Amino acid sequence: MTKNVFIIYLKTKLSTMPEKEREERLSFYREMIDDRIEEGMTEEEAVASVGKIDDIVRDILAEQQSTGQEQRPRTKKRRKAWEIVLLVLGSPLWIVLLATAFVVVLSLFISLWSIVASLWAVTVALPVASIGSLGACLMSLFEGNFVFTFVMLGISAFCAGLFVFAFFGVRYVTKGAWFFTKKTMEGIVHSFYRKEDKQ
């Protein structure tokens, strides 16, 4: 097994651990393997001498338990009768509120992605305009209108140059919008999971 595969496996097995702590542990193991390789072991030997992943995970969890750092499993509480009655009676209210929240979030996403789409439309239009003005430039050259030729050549170069900047800028904006959408969706999904756990 290579060092990278080992680290990925270990990372997966320790997925319940807080990220900062997990990364610290992983870098500790990375260093241990690198030091063994430096001493003359092959990568495979170095990984093998650190131990089996399952044993390592068992050790880590045992260490955590003895130091009281373990994450307690969430206890499922049963919903009381009056809570159910309240939920049913309040349904006209909370269903409407939930639907409103859904519409608000949806419209937020739609407007965000509309901006992204319009930015792309402008970006795509730039090379088209560049090619168009280049065509006009050539045509006016044949007609002998040199002032117009220069103006068109300038516009063409300007559009082409602007396209390069716009392309990278819009790509950055798209990435940002995607990150925002993903994080928001994750947040919503996560909050629902937590609600289910508390039931």
Place this chain on the structure above:
Amino acid sequence: MDIQMKKGLLDVCVLSTIKNSDSYGYEMLKNMKPYIEMSESTLYTILKRLELSGMLTVYTMEHGGRLRKYYHITKAGLGRIEDFQEEWREIMDIYRYVMREEETK
């Protein structure tokens, strides 16, 4: 062995490996190996505990094109080793007393 006692002993063991000079994880394991076999996860937990209690400090230094963590003992850490030596004398006295009782049986 009692867990708390074992923890205390391992702490002192790790501290004594960096008593004279700073060291890094793998070197510490190698130095301790003739006396005590310790897994990486145990060492990590001990180092973390000692760091949090101010017995040692951690710093990162470049080594062979990568970063390596080094551990440095503090005054509190050195004090812990001295306390251990004192405590151990008392324990040895008790041990000798217990063994004498065993032998007379």
